[in-house]
Amino acid sequence: MTTHYIDLTLAPDPEVSPPHLLGALYERLHMAMVQHRIESVGVSFPQYSLAPRTLGHRLRLHGQAAVLERLMAENWLKGARDHVRAGTIAHVPAVATHRTVQRRQFKTNVERLRRRRMRRKGESAEQAAQAIPASVERRPNLPYVWIRSRSSGQPFCLFIGMGPLQSEPVPGTYNSYGLSGTTTIPWF
Template sequence: MTTHYVDLTVVPDPENSAPHLLGALYGQLHLALVRNRLDSVGVSFPRYSLDPRAIGSVLRLHGDAATLAGLMAEDWLKGVRDHVRATGVLPVPEGSPHRTVQRRQFKTSVERLRRRRMQRKGETAEQAAEAIPATAEDRPDLPYVHLRSRSTGQPFCLFVALGPLRKEAAPGTFNSYGLSGTATVPWF
């Protein structure tokens, strides 16, 4: 149950922008959640905005007090600690609404889709272009965190969508990015 939270605010400097630091912080959190096999820690972005589209500079962790205290006692902030201000483990304000915070994936590169099809089906570039028109490309308008895949080293955008506000919490588990399409986190 997500009864407590910790706010992690990135502090940019002339050499590191807030989005760059948030991506580094979120990448470190992902590794810590995987390493500890934690599916009870959710995340939210309290400064999330669609207009203008921005994820903000605060990463909020949600969970029970003991789990969050244990996570924060570890050295997972190594490498970003100088650029992060963390609150202590705090209780969620009474009466807070809840919502899901989930990942949305898009087909954002027609060229990548075509190359993949050529490899999978043994097609020529012309055949793949005919099968996948330029209009197949999605243009996402959601805020995102820029991350780097630990397995391939490739950069990618993790797009974040918010579910509708609810009065009641929905229990469940979170993935290794602290996101879920069914489990909710308090939204305040």
């Protein structure tokens, strides 16, 4: 059960945009969670908004106080301390509601999907175009963070979706990005 949280707030920087800083911070967090095999820390973005589409300037970590203390004692923020202000670990407000914060994946590029199908199935461009019509392409309207895959080295957009507000928490684990489609975080 998540009882505590800590806010990491981006410091203004005239040379680096907030989305770029958030991506770098989130990559560092992901690496630390993978390295230390942490599945009990969830993340949220308190300034999350669909209009305008943004994750905001704050990353909130949720978990047990001891786990958050151990994570923050690690050196994963090295090199980012000039750009990030870490708050103190605090109790979650008793009146908080709960929700899931999850990764959302979209089929965003029809041409890429067709090329992939041609490689995998040995089809011609015409066959792939018939199998994958232009209507499958979706233009996501969710906020995202731009990060680099540790396995392939390729940059990608990690789209973030929010589940509905719930009155009761749902316990469980989070992935190495601190996200889950079933386990909730306190939302306040």
